[in-house]
Amino acid sequence: MGKRRDYFVCNECGHEEAKWLGRCPECGSWNSFREMKAAGPAGGGAVGGAGGRAASGIRSAGSRASGGGRHSPGGHKKLEVMSIDQVQMADGVRLDTGIDEVNRVLGGGAMLGASALIGGEPGIGKSTLMLQLSASIRSQRPVLYISGEESLPQIRMRAERLGIVRPNSKGSPAPGAGGKAGAGTNNGGAAADEPGLGTKNGGAAGAAVQLVCESDLDRIMSVLREVKPQVVVVDSIQTLLSVDAGSVPGTVNQLKYGCHELIDWARETDAALFLVAHVTKEGAIAGPKVIEHMVDTVLYFEQAGSGLRIVRAVKNRHGSVDEIGLFTMEAEGLVQVPDAASFFLEQREAELPPGITAAPVYEGTRVLMVEIQALVVPAKSGFSRIYSDKIDNNRVSRIAAVLEKLLSVRFSDQDIYINVAGGIRLGEVGIELPLAMALYSARTGIPVPKQAALAGEISLAGEIRPTAHMQRRVRTAAEMGFTRFIGPRDVRAKGASSSAAGAGAAAGQGGTKIGGEVAGMKGTGTKNGAGGIAERVAGTKNGAGGSAAAGLPAGAVGAGFQRVQTLGDAVRYVFGQR
Ligand code: TYD
Numbered sequence: 001m002g003k004r005r006d007y008f009v010c011n012e013c014g015h016e017e018a019k020w021l022g023r024c025p026e027c028g029s030w031n032s033f034r035e036m037k038a039a040g041p042a043g044g045g046a047v048g049g050a051g052g053r054a055a056s057g058i059r060s061a062g063s064r065a066s067g068g069g070r071h072s073p074g075g076h077k078k079l080e081v082m083s084i085d086q087v088q089m090a091d092g093v094r095l096d097t098g099i100d101e102v103n104r105v106l107g108g109g110a111m112l113g114a115s116a117l118i119g120g121e122p123g124i125g126k127s128t129l130m131l132q133l134s135a136s137i138r139s140q141r142p143v144l145y146i147s148g149e150e151s152l153p154q155i156r157m158r159a160e161r162l163g164i165v166r167p168n169s170k171g172s173p174a175p176g177a178g179g180k181a182g183a184g185t186n187n188g189g190a191a192a193d194e195p196g197l198g199t200k201n202g203g204a205a206g207a208a209v210q211l212v213c214e215s216d217l218d219r220i221m222s223v224l225r226e227v228k229p230q231v232v233v234v235d236s237i238q239t240l241l242s243v244d245a246g247s248v249p250g251t252v253n254q255l256k257y258g259c260h261e262l263i264d265w266a267r268e269t270d271a272a273l274f275l276v277a278h279v280t281k282e283g284a285i286a287g288p289k290v291i292e293h294m295v296d297t298v299l300y301f302e303q304a305g306s307g308l309r310i311v312r313a314v315k316n317r318h319g320s321v322d323e324i325g326l327f328t329m330e331a332e333g334l335v336q337v338p339d340a341a342s343f344f345l346e347q348r349e350a351e352l353p354p355g356i357t358a359a360p361v362y363e364g365t366r367v368l369m370v371e372i373q374a375l376v377v378p379a380k381s382g383f384s385r386i387y388s389d390k391i392d393n394n395r396v397s398r399i400a401a402v403l404e405k406l407l408s409v410r411f412s413d414q415d416i417y418i419n420v421a422g423g424i425r426l427g428e429v430g431i432e433l434p435l436a437m438a439l440y441s442a443r444t445g446i447p448v449p450k451q452a453a454l455a456g457e458i459s460l461a462g463e464i465r466p467t468a469h470m471q472r473r474v475r476t477a478a479e480m481g482f483t484r485f486i487g488p489r490d491v492r493a494k495g496a497s498s499s500a501a502g503a504g505a506a507a508g509q510g511g512t513k514i515g516g517e518v519a520g521m522k523g524t525g526t527k528n529g530a531g532g533i534a535e536r537v538a539g540t541k542n543g544a545g546g547s548a549a550a551g552l553p554a555g556a557v558g559a560g561f562q563r564v565q566t567l568g569d570a571v572r573y574v575f576g577q578r
């Protein structure tokens with residue numbers, strides 16, 4: 001390696017450039033480049049030459065710290081190559097965090113030896129959640145909360161507000177504090193199932209959260225070695241400072257170096273590590289993106305409407321991604337949303353206004369009933385614009401185009417506004433059919449029937465594509481009082497159909513095709529005669545009784561399930577048969 005020149009690093013994503021740029025070509029951040037000196041241990045490329053510690057800490061972005069031994073340049077150990085079937089499974093131990101919604105996004109609890117990043121904008125509630133978690137985690141060993149952001153009295157004040165410690169008691173935690181904390185985090189009576197919920201070992205004083213206010217990495221490491229906590233929260237990683245990694249806190253090198261040391265320590269001592277990171281629009285301090293690749297789990301805190309806070313897993317080596325945890329921010333801290341499935345649903349007595357559709361969406365491992373809202377008005381500026389922050393603009397645009405092309409409803413001279421009640425962001429493909437119906441309803445002024453719930457993906461040709469987890473969607477919708485369900489053929493129904501009652505299964509498979517060449521069983525179901533769609537089968541409305549559950553796997557909620565194969569079918573079924 002030749003002599004390296006000074007270079008520039010993007011504080012948001014760690015991208016390196018030889019010259020200063022106003023905008024990072026990698027992540028698009030503005031004004032995020034900082035100059036780096038080539039010499040010294042902070043140099044990303046100088047790994048080989050620097051001292052052992054710095055070398056193990058600083059890696060260039062992308063080169064992940066592998067799980068194996070330390071890469072100190074001096075001590076080369078002989079590498080062992082192993083056949084995959086001989087690798088021993090390490091039984092990961094999970095800790096119950098005492099907060100169900102957090103357990104859920106972590107994939108069943110906090111993994112010992114693993115690290116989780118909690119990102120989010122300032123003020124969203126990261127510190128609040130971490131303090132609540134620290135108090136409620138069901139662990140016999142100490143929990144250490146390291147704060148470089150707030151002073152001890154500030155943290156104590158928050159703890160009092162959260163009910164973790166009793167107000168005015170000097171220095172010692174209130175007996176039974178854990179129980180109170182539990183009540184705070186576990187929304188209302190139901191979950192406060194045992195006294196001392198927060199600290200399972202009976203709320204003994206020894207189990208209280210240990211605090212330290214420090215941002216110097218060396219001192220933090222020595223506290224860790226001394227206290228040997230099993231759960232560690234570092235709030236926040238942007239305050240970490242180590243002389244080995246340059247002198248300014250919050251730079252990319254500081255962040256990578258500090259986090260790497262902490263993650264290594266957690267892995268070696270089998271502790272669960274939580275790293276809090278601010279997401280900033282400014283490039284002044286490095287963002288959490290820089291260390292996403294180092295940690296096992298990445299959680300992002302987002303704010304939805306009406307005080308709702310959503311914790312979303314975007315990466316999880318020990319669980320599924322796209323899992324979400326739902327909280328509301330109350331006076332006593334973050335409170336779990338008790339009935340997530342129906343939380344986003346508006347209760348309406350009368351008919352739905354035009355433009356609104358109910359949809360069971362699959363988020364992580366559960367189904368949530370949501371309400372998709374569309375408003376269509378003549379374009380203000382000659383060309384159509386789409387205002388949609390909860391559903392991807394491109395998706396809205398595509399569905400509108402398919403509707404326009406196939407059903408001749410004009411959107412290209414309209415402004416389209418899309419919203420989701422409760423403000424949850426939806427990225428799942430199953431929302432396309434309900435979105436299409438909301439758009440159609442908004443444009444035509446015909447409301448979607450109140451009792452209808454829809455799910456399905458739409459192809460560019462207007463086919464309704466099989467969508468996963470239909471059974472669970474139907475069940476959730478039925479539990480919430482929806483009596484009609486419109487969706488595609490179940491992916492899993494294919495296999496199940498052979499065992500299902502013959503005729504019904506055939507109807508489900510044959511489905512509804514337009515254009516006269518009749519599929520399956522003409523007119524078994526509900527024929528409303530609308531424009532030659534006689535071949536609607538497996539009807540629902542007082543249709544041929546037995547065929548109502550057509551094609552559904554045994555045990556599914558079948559009544560009222562209408563399978564549709566094209567967008568045209570769906571429109572005719574939803575709006576024709578009222
Ligand atoms: P905080 O957890 O400090 O956010 P972060 O660490 O992500 O920057 O605080 C979040 C906000 O929540 C803060 O503005 C105050 C508010 N809050 C409550 O409404 N209730 C509470 O019980 C607490 C502790 C905070």
Ligand code: MG
Pocket residue numbers: 126127128149235
């Ligand atoms: Mg904070």
